[in-house]
Amino acid sequence: MNIPKQIKIGGLTYRVDIVENIEDGVVGKIYYKDLVIKVEKSNVDFMALTFWHEVFHAMNSQLDHVSVEFFAQSVTQLLKDNPALFAKEEVPAKPKKKPKKGRG
Ligand SMILES: [Zn+2]
Numbered sequence: 001m002n003i004p005k006q007i008k009i010g011g012l013t014y015r016v017d018i019v020e021n022i023e024d025g026v027v028g029k030i031y032y033k034d035l036v037i038k039v040e041k042s043n044v045d046f047m048a049l050t051f052w053h054e055v056f057h058a059m060n061s062q063l064d065h066v067s068v069e070f071f072a073q074s075v076t077q078l079l080k081d082n083p084a085l086f087a088k089e090e091v092p093a094k095p096k097k098k099p100k101k102g103r104g
Helices: 044-059 065-081
Strands: 006-009 014-018 028-030 034-041
Touching: 006 044, 014 044, 028 044, 034 044, 044 065
Parallel strands: 014 034
Antiparallel strands: 006 014, 028 034
16 A cells, blocks of 8 residues: 555544654654654555554544554455455446437
């Protein structure tokens, strides 16, 4: 998945920064007041998981860490296993109207 440069969650737009290091020795962190999510550079799948982890923190800051991690892992796997879930549905082209036949 592509980690977006920003994401809107609960009406707030968070900037997403991919960084070399995060203080506190964590791999992801959300700064609620600054509306920033930081994800430390690493394996792309691990970064996606970290990104989703922080997104769930943003969705509900009261959720405990175990629940947040459960949702992050479940959702990333669900999206991987079902890529068509959010694919745009193909709308069949409208049949062209038959031109009225006139008398020649
Ligand atoms: Zn957490």
